[in-house]
Amino acid sequence: MNIVILDDYQDAVRKLNCAAKLDAYQAKVYTNTVKGIGQLSVRLKDADVIVLNRERTHINRQLLDKLPRLKLIALTGRTGDFVDVQAxxxxGIxxxxxxxxxxxxxxxxxxxTMAAMRxxxxxxxxLKHGAWQQAGLKSSAMPVNFGIGQTLRGKSMGVWGYGRVGRxxxxxxxxxxxxxxxxxxxxSRNAALADGHMIASSCEEFFGHCDVVSLHLRLSESTRHIVSQELLNTMKPTAMLVNTAHPDLIGPDALLAALNRGRPGMAAVDVFENEPIxxxxxxxxLENCICTPHIGYVEADNYESMFSTAFDNVVSFIRxxxxxxxxxxxxxxLR
Structure with missing residues (x-):
């Protein structure tokens, strides 16, 4: 069995304790990413098993047609539209x-949230360029003194999606x-009420009232582009949007346009339409947007847990x- 592990940007997988679970098998780890069916089909042509690093590589029918040996795709999370499960x-994969x-x-x-607010x-x-107590953020679209940070105490936090992360x-x-x-x-709203949180009367009120809005929805056809520019424009100039969930929850270029207009005044983003960006x-x-390179799940203990389960699934399949x-x-x- 040839096992291929994709998109290990930090070259971390081979150094995990759980990597020993694959010692008895032939496994190759790629630390860079390639895009396009042609490049991927060359990389994966001899793979019997593919281990995906979350959603970094998409597996569609066209790619599957070029992988006659493939028998198993092991995920390091839940399935989603990045894998064509029907195909x-x-x-027989x-x-x-x-x-x-x-x-x-x-x-x-x-x-x-804390870093952006302060x-x-x-x-x-x-500071690294010699400017003492200067945060920038002096655009005419921003409120007066917006460059001075604020505390969170006493402000309102909006959580859209009350699943395990949102909770x-x-x-x-x-x-x-x-x-x-x-x-x-x-x-979700009933669960939040039971936990003592407040519920907005409408989505528009939710965006218009909250000082911070954090998105925690799973992507589906019903949630794709559910955050429109019109909704963002209802946010306060002092408010902030945080997205660590999925880029396609927000309409195309809607956040960019809203930030340029100063509503909301700030955003913190960990996910992007095409990655790596x-x-x-x-x-x-944008000076009023802080960005991280999709590291929400990239953490040592989480990696150990994710890949340990994925490798267990691989070994069980082989056996x-x-x-x-x-x-x-x-x-x-029958394959």
Whole structure:
């Protein structure tokens, strides 16, 4: 069995304790990423098993057509539209789902919230260039004294999506003395009410009232581009949007246009439409947007947990006792 592990940017996987689970097998790790069906098909042509690093590589039907040996795709998280599961089933390729721990993403969300609210990246960047207590942020579209950071205590935190990550973020906000408002499905709102949080009467009120809005929705056809420029324009000039969930929750270029207009006044973003992004990406050029390179789940303990489960699924499949298969019909298809 040839095992290929993709997109290990930090060359971390081989150094994990759980890497020993694959010692008995032939496994190759790629630390760079390639795009396009042609390049990917060359890289994966001899693979019997692919281990994906979250959503960094997309597997579609056109690529699968060029991978006749492939028998298993092992995920390091939950499945999504980055893998064509239906095509995999038809071709007899099993897809094994992994585990997701919300802690790393929730903690990064909170770190970005605090850093942006106190203007830490701007202060740190300017200090390295000799500017003392200068945060920049002097655009005419921004409120007076916007460059001076603010505390979170007494402000309102908006959490859209009250799942495992959203629930943790809401708890952090409460611990910092913020009022927590939740928006989402009826089930999410009822759960938030039961936990003592507040519910907005409408989505527009939610965006218009909250000082921080953090997105924690899963991407689906119903949530794709659900955050429109019109919604963003209802936010206060002093407010901030945080997105550590998925880039396609926000309409194309909507955040860029809203930030240029100063509503909201600030954003913190960990996810992008096409990754890795280029150095000249438009959001990187905005002084009122702080960006991180999709590191919400990139954390030592989380990596150990994610890849340990993925490798367990690989070994179980090779031994003929597949586990966590999301498309069991694939196991019945003769290859």
């Amino acid at each position: 995999c089933t038809q071709k 099993a897809v094994a789902e992994g585990l997701e721990d919300p802690t790393a993403v929730a903690e990064l969300t909170w770190a970005l 203007r830490l990246p701007q202060y740190i960047g300017n 943790l973020v809401a708890g952090y906000a409460r611990a910092f003395g913020m009022g927590v408002y939740v928006w989402g499905s009826t089930e 280029l150095q000249g990406h438009a959001l990187l050029r 003929g006792t597949p586990t966590n298969i999301v498309n069991p019909g694939a196991l019945q298809v």
